[in-house]
Amino acid sequence: xxxxxxxxxxxxxxxxxxxxxxxxxxxxxxxxxxxxxxxxxxxxxxxxxxxxxxxxxxxxxxxxxxxxxxxxxxxxxxxxxxxxxxxxxxxxxxxxxxxxxxxxxxxxxxxxxxxxxxxxxxxxxxxxxxxxxxxxxxxxxxxxxxxxxxxxxxxxxxxxxxxxxxxxxxxxxxxxxxxxxxxxxxxxxxxxxxxxxxxxxxxxxxxxxxxxxxxxxxxxxxxxxxxxxxxxxxxxxxxxxxxxxxxxxxxxxxxxxxxxxxxxxxxxxxxxxxxxxxxxxxxxxxxxxxxxxxxxxxxxxxxxxxxxxxxxxxxxxxxxxxxxxxxxxxxxxxxxxxxxxxxxxxxxxxxxxxxxxxxxxxxxxxxxxxxxxxxxxxxxxxxxxxxxxxxxxxxxxxxxxxxxxxxxxxxxxxxxxxxxxxxxxxxxxxxxxxxxxxxxxxxxxxxxxxxxxxxxxxxxxxxxxxxxxxxxxxxxxxxxxxxxxxxxxxxxxxxxxxxxxxxxxxxxxxxxxxxxxxxxxxxxxxxxxxxxxxxxxxxxxxxxxxxxxxxxxxxxxxxxxxxxxxxxxxxxxxxxxxxxxxxxxxxxxxxxxxxxxxxxxxxxxxxxxxxxxx
Amino acid sequence: xxxxxxxxxxxxxxxxxxxxxxxxxxxxxxxxxxxxxxxxxxxxxxxxxxxxxxxxxxxxxxxxxxxxxxxxxxxxxxxxxxxxxxxxxxxxxxxxxxxxxxxxxxxxxxxxxxxxxxxxxxxxxxxxxxxxxxxxxxxxxxxxxxxxxxxxxxxxxxxxxxxxxxxxxxxxxxxxxxxxxxxxxxxxxxxxxxxxxxxxxxxxxxxxxxxxxxxxxxxxxxxxxxxxxxxxxxxxxxxxxxxxxxxxxxxxxxxxxxxxxxxxxxxxxxxxxxxxxxxxxxxxxxxxxxxxxxxxxxxxxxxxxxxxxxxxxxxxxxxxxxxxxxxxxxxxxxxxxxxxxxx
Numbered sequence: 002x003x004x005x006x007x008x009x010x011x012x013x014x015x016x017x018x019x020x021x022x023x024x025x026x027x028x029x030x031x032x033x034x035x036x037x038x039x040x041x042x043x044x045x046x047x048x049x050x051x052x053x054x055x056x057x058x059x060x061x062x063x064x065x066x067x068x069x070x071x072x073x074x075x076x077x078x079x080x081x082x083x084x085x086x087x088x089x090x091x092x093x094x095x096x097x098x099x100x101x102x103x104x105x106x107x108x109x110x111x112x113x114x115x116x117x118x119x120x121x122x123x124x125x126x127x128x129x130x131x132x133x134x135x136x137x138x139x140x141x142x143x144x145x146x147x148x149x150x151x152x153x154x155x156x157x158x159x160x161x162x163x164x165x166x167x168x169x170x171x172x173x174x175x176x177x178x179x180x181x182x183x184x185x186x187x188x189x190x191x192x193x194x195x196x197x198x199x200x201x202x203x204x205x206x207x208x209x210x211x212x213x214x215x216x217x218x219x220x221x222x223x224x225x226x227x228x229x230x231x232x233x234x235x236x237x238x239x240x241x242x243x244x245x246x247x248x249x250x251x252x253x254x255x256x257x258x259x260x261x262x263x264x265x266x267x268x269x270x271x272x273x274x275x276x277x278x279x280x281x282x283x284x285x286x287x288x289x290x291x292x293x294x295x296x297x298x299x300x301x302x303x304x305x306x307x308x309x310x311x312x313x314x315x316x317x318x319x320x321x322x323x324x325x326x327x328x329x330x331x332x333x334x335x336x337x338x339x340x341x342x343x344x345x346x347x348x349x350x351x352x353x354x355x356x357x358x359x360x361x362x363x364x365x366x367x368x369x370x371x372x373x374x375x376x377x378x379x380x381x382x383x384x385x386x387x388x389x390x391x392x393x394x395x396x397x398x399x400x401x402x403x404x405x406x407x408x409x410x411x412x413x414x415x416x417x418x419x420x421x422x423x424x425x426x427x428x429x430x431x432x433x434x435x436x437x438x439x440x441x442x443x444x445x446x447x448x449x450x451x452x453x454x455x456x457x458x459x460x461x462x463x464x465x466x467x468x469x470x471x472x473x474x475x476x477x478x479x480x481x482x483x484x485x486x487x488x489x490x491x492x493x494x495x496x497x498x499x500x501x502x503x504x505x506x507x508x509x510x511x512x513x514x515x516x517x518x519x520x521x522x523x524x525x526x527x528x529x530x531x532x533x534x535x536x537x538x539x540x541x542x543x544x545x546x547x548x549x550x551x552x553x554x555x556x557x558x559x560x561x562x563x564x565x566x567x568x569x570x571x572x573x574x575x576x577x578x579x580x581x582x583x584x585x586x587x588x589x590x591x592x593x594x595x596x597x598x599x600x601x602x603x604x605x606x607x608x609x610x611x612x613x614x615x
Numbered sequence: 616x617x618x619x620x621x622x623x624x625x626x627x628x629x630x631x632x633x634x635x636x637x638x639x640x641x642x643x644x645x646x647x648x649x650x651x652x653x654x655x656x657x658x659x660x661x662x663x664x665x666x667x668x669x670x671x672x673x674x675x676x677x678x679x680x681x682x683x684x685x686x687x688x689x690x691x692x693x694x695x696x697x698x699x700x701x702x703x704x705x706x707x708x709x710x711x712x713x714x715x716x717x718x719x720x721x722x723x724x725x726x727x728x729x730x731x732x733x734x735x736x737x738x739x740x741x742x743x744x745x746x747x748x749x750x751x752x753x754x755x756x757x758x759x760x761x762x763x764x765x766x767x768x769x770x771x772x773x774x775x776x777x778x779x780x781x782x783x784x785x786x787x788x789x790x791x792x793x794x795x796x797x798x799x800x801x802x803x804x805x806x807x808x809x810x811x812x813x814x815x816x817x818x819x820x821x822x823x824x825x826x827x828x829x830x831x832x833x834x835x836x837x838x839x840x841x842x843x844x845x846x847x848x849x850x851x852x853x854x855x856x857x858x859x860x861x862x863x864x865x866x867x868x869x870x871x872x873x874x875x876x877x878x879x880x881x882x883x884x885x886x887x888x889x890x891x892x893x894x895x896x897x898x899x900x901x902x903x904x905x906x907x908x909x910x911x912x913x914x915x916x917x918x919x920x921x922x923x924x925x926x927x928x929x930x931x932x933x934x935x936x937x938x939x940x941x942x943x944x945x946x947x948x949x950x951x952x953x954x955x956x957x958x
Contacts (some may be wrong), residue, residue, distance in 0.1 A: 132677075235957070236957050238955070283948075285943045289706055294728055294729065301699025302699050302702050305699065306706065309703065421949045449829060458668065459708060460669070464666060466689035478683065518790075596685035
C-alpha cells in the first residue's frame with residue numbers, strides 16, 4: 002500500500018495514554034513520547050499514573066501502570082481529560098482505562114496478551130476484542146505487538162525474555178507513526194542509555210522501535226494518522242521539567258541567591274522522594290543531603306542546619322507532615338528560617354500514596370498545637386514548583402520563619418516544557434547575620450518585617466540560648482502572661498506582614514462579573530482551560546489561582562466582592578472554600594473531587610454552566 | 616584536634632566563669648545536675664575551643680534545661696530529638712564542638728530511634744546521657760532504665776518491662792566511644808568529658824545521676840560512700856581491671872564468663888587488662904553488662920575505636936563532587952542535560 006493513502010488529519014491537540022503492566026515499561030514510553038513532542042515543538046503536559054505496588058502480580062488490575070501525554074499546537078495546561086488514543090498492552094490495562102477513551106478514539110491493542118489467563122486476571126469472561134460493540138465504538142487497531150517485536154529480533158543474540166521486554170518500543174514506534182513524530186530523538190536516547198554497556202540491547206530496542214514505525218508505513222493497519230502542528234511558543238530556551246525536579250532546582254537557586262549552602266534532609270516517601278533524589282546529585286552546588294532515619298529527624302536535621310546559618314529544607318508527603326508538626330512549632334517559636342515541602346497525596350493515613358489530592362491545606366494552616374501561623378506557598382504547575390520553592394526561601398529568610406510549600410503528586414510527577422529563566426532576573430535573597438560589634442538581643446525585631454536577626458554559632462560575642470519555651474524579647478525564658486500574649490501577637494503579625502510583598506492576583510478574564518472560579522495549586526491548568534473556553538463561548542466567567550495561602554493576597558477580598566457568584570474547585574472537601582467563607586463572608590460554592598485524580602476540564606466547565614444558569 | 620582547631624582565639628584563657636550564665640539555675644536543691652553543670656563548666660575552658668564554637672543541644676526533661684545555664688550557644692529543642700538537631704548543626708558546620716545533653720527518658724525512650732542513628736552514623740558530637748532511672752520533670756514516672764518492679768504513680772504495682780542498659784544500647788549501635796561516669800565524682804567527670812571531646816567520632820557518656828526528689832539514692836548501691844570501693848571498677852587503658860579499697864580484687868575470664876579473683880594471689884597475666892580500643896565488641900559487652908549484684912560497676916572509657924565521621928564524609932563527598940565536576944554554575948543548574956530553543 003502506498004503512503005499517500007494515509008492522510009493526516011489536523012488536530013489542535015491530542016491526548017495519548019499508554020497503559021500496560023507495571024513491568025511493561027509504560028513510563029519509559031510515555032517519557033520518550035513527551036521528549037520527542039517537546040522538541041517539535043508542541044505545548045505539552047503529562048500525567049504518569051502508576052500503582053503503589055512496585056510489581057503487583059503480572060497481568061492483574063492492581064499492576065496496571067499508565068502514562069498520559071497531552072500535546073497541542075496552542076497552550077496545553079493540563080494532561081487532558083479523556084485520551085484520544087489509548088495504547089493497551091494487556092487485558093487488565095484495557096479493563097482499567099477503556100472507560101476514559103473518547104468515542105471513536107484510537108485503541109491500539111497488543112493482541113498477544115489477550116490470553117485466557119490474562120483475560121481471567123482482568124475479570125473478562127469473554128474476549129472484549131471480539132465484542133462487536135467495542136469495534137463499533139472505537140477505532141480498534143489490533144496488533145500482535147509481542148509477536149512482531151520478537152520476530153523483528155529473530156537474529157538477535159538476546160534471550161527470549163529480553164526480546165519480550167522490547168515490546169514497549171514497538172508500541173511507541175507505531176504510535177510515533179500514527180502521529181507523524183520523528184523517531185530519531187528516541188534512537189539517540191536508546192544509544193545514550195544502552196549502547197556503551199549493552200550494545201545488543203540498544204540494537205534490539207532500536208530495531209523494534211523501527212519495526213513498530215514501519216508497520217504503520219507498510220501495512221494498512223489504520224487509515225487514520227493525526228498531525229498536531231507546531232505550537233506558537235514564546236521564543237526562548239526551554240527544557241522539560243517535572244515538579245519534583247523544579248522544586249529541587251528552585252531550592253538550590255534560592256540558596257545560591259541567599260549566599261548560603263543548602264542542607265536538605267528527607268526520608269523517602271511517595272511522591273516526595275524525587276526531591277531528595279534530585280538534590281543528592283547536586284553536591285557540587287554546595288548541597289548537602291541527609292537521608293534521615295525518619296520524618297521527624299529529617300526536619301530536625303534541617304532545623305539544626307538553619308540554626309547554624311544554612312538553608313535548612315525538608316520535603317515530605319501527607320503522613321510525614323503529621324510527624325513534622327512538633328518541629329514546625331519549634332521552628333516557629335525559635336523564629337528560624339526553614340522550608341517544608343509537602344507533596345500532597347491521597348489521605349488520610351497511608352491513603353492513596355501514588356495518587357494526587359489537595360487535602361492538606363487545613364493541615365498546613367492549622368495542623369499544629371498552639372497559635373502557630375506559618376506562611377504557605379502553593380505551586381500551580383510542574384515548572385512553577387521552581388518559583389514556589391524560590392519564593393519559600395525568600396520568605397523564610399526575610400521573615401525568619403518556617404514556610405510550607407504545597408505541591409501534589411500530580412505536579413510532582415507531571416512534566417512540561419519550562420522556559421528557562423535568566424538567573425540575573427532572580428532577586429537577591431541574602432539576609433545578614435547579627436553584627437558582632439553590637440549587643441545581641443535575640444528577639445529584637447526588624448520594624449518592617451518583624452523578623453528577628455540570627456546570630457549563628459561561631460560568631461564571637463553573640464552567644465545566646467534559644468528553645469521551645471516562650472521567651473521575652475531579650476531571649477530569656479518567660480512565663481509572664483502579658484509577654485506570651487504579646488509574643489503570640491507578634492508572631493502572627495510577622496506572618497501577616499508577608500502580605501505586603503505579595504503581587505496582585507493574576508486574573509483570567511475580568512476583575513468583576515457574574516462568576517469567579519477560584520482555585521489554588523495544581524488545579525490551575527484545568528480551571529484556566531475551562532474558563533478560557535467558556536469565555537470564548539461568550540460566558541461571563543473569570544478565574545484566578547491563589548499562590549499565597551497564608552497570608553492571603555491583600556487584593557483577594559475586593560476581587561471576591563466584584564462577582565455575583567464564586568466557585569472554588571478543589572481536590573478536597575472544600576477547604577479553601579471554607580476559609581474564604583469564614584474570612585470574607587462570601588457565599589462561595591465548593592466543587593469538590595476526591596478520587597485521587599486531577600480535575601477534568603469538562604467537570605469544571607459543567608459546574609460553571611450549571612451555576613451560571615441557576 | 617584537627618576539626619576543632621579554633622579559627623580565632625579571642626580569649627585564650629577561658630575560665631569556668633566564662634561559661635556561667637546569669638540565669639538562675641532552677642533544678643531542685645541537691646539535684647545531681649548541679650555537679651554535672653559545674654564539671655562541664657570546668658571542662659569547657661580546658662578544651663582549647665573558643666567559647667563561640669561550642670553548641671549545647673538538648674531535648675526535653677530536667678537535664679535538657681542545661682543549655683540555658685551554659686554561657687555559649689545553646690538550643691533547647693523538643694523531646695527526644697536533640698540528636699537530629701545536633702546532626703544538622705554538625706553537618707552544616709563541622710568546626711563547631713557540639714554537645715547533646717539528654718536523659719534516660721529523652722534519649723532512650725522517646726528519642727531512642729534518633730540516638731541509635733546518631734551513634735551508628737558516627738556524627739562527631741558528644742552525648743551526655745543523665746541516667747537517673749526516673750521521669751523527673753513529669754514528677755516521678757518510671758523510665759526505660761528503671762529496674763523491674765519500680766513503683767511509681769503509673770506503675771503502682773511495680774513496673775514489668777525489662778530496663779534498657781544504655782551502654783549496651785550504644786554498643787549495639789556500634790558507637791565508637793562509650794564511657795560511664797558518676798555525678799558525685801567531679802574529677803572523674805571532667806576527665807571523662809575531656810576524653811569524650813578528644814575522640815573523633817560520636818562519644819556516648821552515661822552519667823549516673825541522682826534525682827533527689829523522685830528516685831533519691833538510686834545509685835547509692837554503686838557509688839554511695841560505703842559501697843563505692845567495692846562496687847566501682849575504675850577503668851584505665853592498659854591497666855588491669857582491679858577494684859576494692861586496696862585494689863586487691865580483679866576480673867579474669869573463665870571461658871567467656873568473667874569472675875572475681877583475689878588479685879594478690881592470681882597468676883600473673885590472669886587478670887584482664889583494659890583495652891578500650893579492641894574492635895571486637897565482645898570485651899566491650901563484657902564491661903557494659905557487668906554490675907550489681909555480682910560484679911562491680913565499670914566507670915571510665917569502656918570503648919574507643921576509630922571510624923570515619925559522618926560529618927567529615929559528607930564534606931568529603933561535596934568537595935569530591937566539586938573537584939570532579941567543578942563548582943556548579945547557573946547555566947548547568949537551570950539548563951540541565953538538554954534544552955531546545957524556539958526562535
